[in-house]
Amino acid sequence: MSLTHARGRPKRSVTYMRNRPRRWPSRPADRHKAEARTGRLFTAPAMLLLLIFLLIPIALALSLGFTDAKLSSPQPARWVGLSNFEQLLSLKQVTLDEARVRELAGMDGTVRTALRSLTKNGSGTPYEGLSVLSDSIAADGKSGSFWLAGDPMFWKSLRNTAVFALVVVPVQGGLGLLLALLVNSKFRGRVFFRTVFFLPVVMSMVVVSILWAFLYEKDGLINTAIKAVFPSWEPIAFLAEPSTALAAIIAMSIWQAVGFHMIIWLAGLQTIPAELYEAAKMDGAGAWRTFTAVTWPGLRHTFVFVLVTITIAALGLFTQINVMTKGGPLDSTSTLVYQAFTEGYGKQRIGYASAISFVFFVLVLCVALIQRRLTREKDA
Incomplete structure (x- = not known):
């Protein structure tokens, strides 16, 4: 009898040795390889979804941007190289x-007549095929300065998108923080106010846009309320005036989404330990000092999240424009996303719309990277 049997240990069969569960590798190198395989297995579904719904559409949009593809044209798409991007980005x-x-234009010609001869097709000048984006003409019409673009609508849309984002991001973020500080205080009815401020978020943006379009009418509630306070007020149709249309959409957008960011700020406020506030109070810190020394540093990560989400939503402005103004009046509310939509589905120029979409994607990516870089420096 062997020593193993003498000690009373049962003899293990060959079948048991083959089917016994595999143990986790004991060597660090083997354990690292096993962890890497497990990690790849768990991330495979997410990576597959990203490939199908993100990377492939981006590659397809980029490839279509180099063609003259039409949505319902019987003719096959032709490769046009960089012509779509050249037309889109030309600015002189x-x-x-x-x-x-x-x-x-001759002795009796005007500056506009001279400009038309300079930009007409076949002129052979660097300004051939360009259109006027903005101008500054002398009173006598004999001289002037012009900004010319291959697609003036693109630059107008870019300007409107930038203005919308530059106003909405700080105002909506700051107002959301102010509301969060208010509803985070201990007073009766704070749950009611939280609900009231958050209620517009759960409403469809289409419904909100339609309701506010009625409010902005010349005989709408807003003009009626202003006239009740200022009897000399002359009612205006806010969405029909180029000087007020974009501002009206900005105000409505802030009202609709500020409740969402209020909740985000509120969640961040509630993660700050109460002991820090007690220590600041014992040190005699006032309200502003407490905010700058305790509250704001504790909201740093929340600030990054709010900044990125508001910026991406602002740059992607579309629904309000499509429902309320259709890009008007006089292109004063057109945005990049709306222009891509109208070019692709209105004019059926899928190739050109894809070029706009790709340029928009690059712009948003650059803005996000810049924001990330700035916030990372602050964290450091």
């Missing part, structure tokens, strides 16, 4: 003095 300035105007 030209100044015409009286001598240049006389050379192009």
